[in-house]
Amino acid sequence: MAETIEVLVPGGQANPGPPLGPELGPTPVDVQAVVEQINDQTAAFDGTEVPVTIEYEEDGSFSIEVGVPPTAELIKDEAGFETGSGEPQTDFVADLSIEQLKSIAKQKKSDLLSYDTKNAAKEVAGTCASLGVTIEGEDARGFKKRVDSGEFDDALAEA
Template identity: 35%
Template sequence: MAKRVVKIAVAPGKAGGPAVQQLSQYGVDVNKVTEEINKKTKILTNYGINNVFVEIEIDEDTKSFDIKPELPPIADLIMKAIGKDTGSHQAVKELIGDISIEKLAEIAYIKWEELRSRNFKNALKQVVSACRSIGVTIGGKDPKQVLKEIDAGSYNNVISKYEELLRQEGRL
């Protein structure tokens, strides 16, 4: 069973062209690969990311493939979401922006596999924790306060929404 790993750079949600066409030499259906890459990277278009590397593992015997996008760090996604290039130099004293809990839940959804949490609530808490270190408030509140509110169940509707999405995609 021969496996081959190919790494290409694509525009999120708009894969195509020579980068993807080169995969035909391994006998995979290029249209299916393109469709899968676009499906897995489309959500990144909301963050103004121009290129993302995608690793495609191809089984040359069965012509099957597995796609793994290399996602930006959580802090980068948060900063892109608030329209900033860099985080605060004095995180607790200098605030650089504010973000909604819904947007943070979307980031946790994007980074789900990398966060390796047992449930979406814990994944969301990891993303919320990153806000404090870069000087970002959440709905005008300190991230520490939001963590307490998550534990108290204040955001269960948002958590349930993304858990359901992950279940539908077979990722949870």
């Protein structure tokens, strides 16, 4: 019967220490092989916390499923800041370009409720509002109005 372990690891930087080592130590899997496979599959998220699910069998075989980091983590990584604003409606900590927002929306699209990149970008903008991040120099509410008016239709078109 398969067993499951769920952990958060830094993308491309997992190692046999915590949190993986203590979880995998008592199992029959090759810890180093798991670490290498996780690092290969999470390299694109360099350093960003990534949810990983490891399913293993008693014979030592395993499979790894890599999730997408939380939206807030992707925004922080893309914009280059550590923590959000204590007063996100008035004190802004970063500004994203439409290209950066679209990149995050595409990464998160499978986890969001949106059917297209335009609406996924609006969902990501909602997270920007709670972090104190502006988009194209405007707060998230203003940005969403501009998206709804069609101003960014070309920039947010499906690629």
